[in-house]
Amino acid sequence: MSTDDGIGPVEMAFASSIEAILDSDIDGLLDAPERPAKVTASDRLQRAFLEIVEFRRTHNRTPSSATREIAERKLGARLDGILANDERIAALKPLDEFGLLAMPERPASIDDLLGSDGSDLLDDESGLLDVSDLPARRQVYDSGDAARRERASGFEQFEPLFKQKHAELRGGTSRLLPYPGMAHIVPGAFFVLNGVMLLVAEVGETEYKKTTVRENKRERLRCIFENGTESSMYRQSLAIRLSDENGQIVVQSETPEILTDDEASGYIYVLRSLSDDPQIAGIKDLHKIGFTRGTVEARIKNAEKSPTYLMAPVKIVASYRTYNLKASALENLLHRVFADVRLELTQADHKGRAYDPSEWFVVPRTVIDQAIDLIMSGDIVGYVYDNDAGKLVTSG
Structure with a gap:
């Protein structure tokens, strides 16, 4: 026998039992799980x-x-x-509850780029850091990893440089000044230590040495001495010796102020990509503008393995020594000037991870040179790059 709807007693009993089971599922064990929302x-x-x-x-x-x-x-x-x-x-x-995305304020003047960071981290009004009354400590240089002098390889290429410096000192175009500090131990610098002139030919990559207190970083130098020897002492070791033994630095007479009171910050560098990728190689006037405290050559080593350099070798177009400049403020200012012509490109590294290079700009080299000149003169703050006109214009 069936009902008017064609449903028999068996079917009705089955439906009733299903409803009873569902009604008794107070814990929701039989509820269908919600499908997770698609992650965007x-x-x-x-x-x-x-x-x-x-x-x-x-x-x-x-x-x-x-x-x-x-x-x-x-x-x-x-x-x-x-x-x-x-x-x-x-x-x-x-x-952004902590202001992590807040961009630094645009410098109001060139003075904002100069000097210290204003943190006064070593300002010591209490006198706790005053060690003037302590007995002088004799420095020990012959440590286990101390570098000893040996005959200079390829000295014939350096000998004319020493002769030129001595000629400049005799002619008055160069002069000797007291050693001004470790910031001036850079490639190409000449010093006099115990009456012998030396040239800092190279600064190696930064090494890290852990101690029980902290992790110290240091760089090996290649120092060429005018007597035909060379040493691979650390930068800190040379700094100590120049300081303790009344060392001197050789500077050009017309620019002594740079090395007497100022501090070398590093280098602004301009690079050109040597990529064979059509979407990169086809871009005219594509340049990377960056800053480094060490040598540019060391900075771009293994460029072909880094998305920062578009996963390709690069060529150094120009580098400019800078003094007393805040690296962060300088880079921020340059990037603001050329913000409208920043390269928009997502690059993948060798592991397939996406990366957006942020220091590549499509701007002619002549305009970059002009921007650097304006930085040195202090007038860059009031300029931006007009892509349509192809030149720097006042932002006002």
Whole structure:
């Protein structure tokens, strides 16, 4: 027998039992699981940024992309990539509770680029750091890893340089000044130590040596002496000897002020990519503008393995020695001047990870030279690059 709907007693009993089972499932064990929402690119970006925010909350500082701590370096590099993309900054602003995405204020004058960072970290009003009353400590130079002099390889290429410096000293175009500090121990600098002239021919890559207190960084030098010998002493060792033994520096007479009171900051460099990638090689006037405290040659070593250099070798177009400049303010200012012609390109490294190079600009070399001149004169603050006109114009 069936009902008017064609449903028999068996079917009705089965339906009734199903309903009873469902009604008795007070714990929801039979509920169909909700399908997880699809993760969007925006969701991934927010999650990535929240990891940076959590680091700031936990450690009370911004993660650094230059540290040797892998986890922190990863977060620091991620933050650098975000800061190089205006769209990402705009999308993440609501989550930025610590002001991590705030861009530095535009310098009001060239004075904002000069001098110290204003932190006064070593300002010691208490006198705790005054060691003038302590007995002098005799420095010991012959340590286990001390570099000893040996016959200079290829001295014939350096000998004319020493003869030229002595001729300049006799003619008055160069002069000797008291050793001004370790910041001036850079490639190409001449010093006099115990009556013997030496040339800093090379500065090696930074080495790190751990102690029980901290991790020290140091660089090996290639020092060529006018007597035909050379040494691979550390930069710090040479600095100590020049300081303790009344060393002198050789400077040009017309520019003594640079080396008497000022501090060498590093180099602004301009690079051209040697990439054979059509989308890069086809871009006219593509240049990378950056800053380094060491040598440019050391900075670009293994460029073909780094997305920062577009995963290709690069050619040094120009480098400019800078003095008393804040590296962060200088780079920020240059990047603001050329912001409208920044290269928009997502590059993948050898592991397939996406990376947005932030220091490449499509701007003629002549304009870059003009910008550097304006930096040195202090007038760059009032200029921006007009891409249509192809020249720097006043921003007012």
